[in-house]
Amino acid sequence: MNSSLPIIQGHVATALHVAQDYVVANPIRCAVLAVLYSPIIAIILNVLRQIVIPKDPSLPPEVFHWLPIVGSAIQYGSDPLNFFFKCREKYGDVFTFVLLGRKITVALGNKGNNFVLGGKHTSFSAEDAYTHLTTPVFGKDVVYDVPNEVFMEQKKFVKFGLSADNLRSYVGMIEDEVEEFMKNDGSFLIYQMNDINEWGRFDVTEAMSGLTILTASRTLQGKEVRDGLNKSFSELYNDLDGGFTPLNFMFPNLPLESYRRRDRAHAKMSQFYVDIINKRREGNSDTDHDMIAALMDQKYRDGRSLRDHEIAHIMIALLMAGQHTSSATSSWALLHIAHDQAVQKALYEEQVKYFGAGEGKFRPLTHEELRQLPILDSVIRETLRMHPPLHSLMRKVREDVPVPPTLSAPSKDGTYVVPKGHFVLSSAYVSQMDPLVWSKPNDFNAARWSEPDGAAAEAFRVYSDETGEKVDYGFGAVSKGTESPYQPFGAGRHRCIGEQFAYLQLGTVISTIIRKVELRLESDKVPDHNYHTMIVMPKKPRNICYRRRNFN
Template sequence: MSSVMGNFVNGTLLPSIPVVADSWEGYIAQAKELSSPRILLLACINIPIVVIVVNVLRQLLVPRRKSDIPVVFHWLPIIGSAIEYGNNPLKFFLSCQEKYGDVFTFVLFGRHVTVALGAKGNNFVLGGKSTAFGAEEAYQHLTTPVFGKDVVYDVPNHVFMEQKKFIKVGLTTDNFRKYVDMIVEEVEAFLENDPAFEVYQTGDTTKWGQFDPLEALADITILTASRTLQGKEIRSSLDKSFSKLYSDLDGGFTPVNFLFPNLPLENYRKRDVAQRKMSEFYVDIIRKRKEGKQHEDDMISALMSQEYRSGSPLRDHEVAHLMIALLMAGQHTSSITSTWALLNMAAKPGFVEALYKEQVQYFGTADGKFRSLTYEELRALPLLDATIRETLRLHPPIHSIMRYVREDVPIPPTFAAPSKDGSYVVPKGNYVLASPLVSQMDPKVWKKPSEWDPYRWSDPEGAAAQALKTYVDGNGEKIDFGFGAVSKGTESPYQPFGAGRHRCVGEQFAYLQLGTILATLVRKIEMRIPTGVPENNYHTMITMPKNPRHIHYRRRVS
């Protein structure tokens, strides 16, 4: 048999090849012998195509049950919608919402993630029972290698709630009053010494310099946090080995670590070494304090004195790991939020001047200078407060909050979902996701949601004021999850610090830190940004601004 043809051999598509054989069996043998490299090549090409085709046909042809939540169509199995979600979660969510409604499921590297959007979606996920939705399974693989064992998501929920109560002991109003001056001193010292503020240091009030707010605020945030919460030993070590440990540990707090926690990569090895050394660093401080009977008025001291309900004290390594958790979690959220605030402020120089005049009104003296900031007065500055709240609305640090589904959970019929009988069920083994970003950008709630407009918070009858009231007051509903009575806040479309049992325990300190840093910078420098506010970089754990993002500044006339 002689021919030039393409054919199937044992189910494999062969390319067209010239074959000369006396029988069909001879043709098969000759084809196999001549084309084995080509067969391997075509297999590498065809198998992925077949897998994709099967994945598409399964989505299109396999019938769905009434309780099945719509699944976002995706070409690639396993990977699913990871690329679209990772590049721009807001665009992805809004596109899916238009197609599927407020409830849908998407595939994220093998995980099935059920998204519940809007205020009702926030309430469904964040207000859910811990027996049904677990934060531990969702985040333990990311946080435990960074924070350490036996704290936060590495312990049962009721233990974590006790640990949050211990942290609140160190976050007192008396301490906050002391912290204001400390933060001001750190910011002023930074302006006087950091190379990026060379123009400021000359005292020339006519020249303009520029700085990267992301880099500057990262340094300022860790300096102020260490000076206030972390203790004098940490603050004195920031220019030494501790800074290197922090950098290596921070390298393990990325989306890649969240998705793939145990890859044999160098940054994972550095993360683990840094965690162990940083833990030893804190434990050594704790032991020296115990031996010397020292008492410092800081968070380490507050935690060292705490006991669980069982009567057991916090162990040294637990104190150390809680301090690492406070450092890492607070550093990211505060530095990025203050960065976004400065970028938006600099894009509106007239607004910066309004903030400056507010301080003149509240803190100005007869000789044209300023008296010291105070905690109570900082909290009462309406425009500064609105600046922080509007920045958190437009740029929430966390755009997605996940929980692991521990048991089948029906979605309430009152939830706005495209189910005819409200019978959707989130199956055990899925993840659920709430997005504060979507609810805080909802045009049905917020007027011109994409616009940074702090003045929206000054309208007592406006959407912002009502959302804040629901978040802060909870419509009169207070719940004690184990760390003191707090507003549940899960039904609010505004949730900058999360809601429910996992609402951030450091919320009030964050407002103090952000307010004091921003107020001090407004006093010291004028700002503008010729390139405008940059776009979001969603490829990081906390949504950062892309380049270019340099702010131009000049020193104010004293």
């Protein structure tokens, strides 16, 4: 073996000399070949790295991928649910995939949700995962641009604006906005239809997006914001919204015009809110006790009041985050209601039973009664089960974290470890569509929520923690809910504080529309998901046909 080594070395040296002579004689041709074949070489080396090089047994299994850096981005971005289920079948509940150069360790199922969302924030950081996306849109010194303990205080401040008294007053405001929208917006115009049998149609997402801004501005945002909703404000909103995309999440600092429009829009919208605050301080505004007023009254634990720009940026965050999630959920709910005529009939009959005043007339909705409508509640819950606004929640790993043995089979050398610098990901979407948990999960079945001993009831009990055990992360006691397979508003310390308002808004919007019109889908099935947006919306075409109800 040793005697043949000099011969091999001689052949290698000869080959290198020949290659060197060829490169010197043909530099341009070699440069062209290098450009043409370098992607192929990179792919080959990437595959060999995954197949040949021994794997670290302490790390979770890594999803095989052909393209270096790109990794599994195409499969994950096109259909995350299918991607996760296929990976779970091959690798188990814990695995790592490459997403445009990032290592993402996924933890699926109830225990996976708890591992990620119930983990220590000093180990799993939401701020490190999201600030590059949210700070340019929401602004400095709020949400993920501050330490976690400060964010928790800010969430507590927002809760003061969501008091029970305010929620009661919001119902009538939302009902009025929906009725005015249906009278005057080009989507509906039901009162301009002369023939009772005439059908109109509207793009449900475009309609719900506009309606959500109107209802949120009338309630949470305040009178000045609602009065200022004009073309100029809409343009600012659209430009700011253009910075809230998967592209911005993956590449936060591209030299693109959409990024520059985002930054200009943020500066103008921030000043818009600051001007409102200044006028209120000067006593030049007669307003209800809205969110701005609530924030102006709050103080941090160290005694200082919120600065004007902090209030402005919290208001922008409420506008942007709430608008996306509510418009998406109301769109999906109306699509399913239009598709399932039996559910639609039951919803209308429920309105007649509780609020009917004869001849197609209804008395006003109230907050307390809205919470007592079982069919409406089931429709909203089932919509959120099948269409959670966010299919993935990520945290950046600040220190090496062992994976609990109960979550996955341990490696040969002990438990798996998620290394510092990785991201971890949980997906309530997977657990909410898991056939191991839910019967026929792909079917929209609102009735599953009325089964007292069914999987849905048990999932909701764990999510709402009906045993009375609560956790205070700094913004008041809330249900932890991290081990439930149903997490429509997140769980743990980052659980959405606008949950009650969202149910109120959705319930009022759906109730008011169902009272006025009959709905049916223009096509024969509910649209597919569009996963290329930050919030999962229905793909086009997503038209709903409608006609005025006949009360004769």
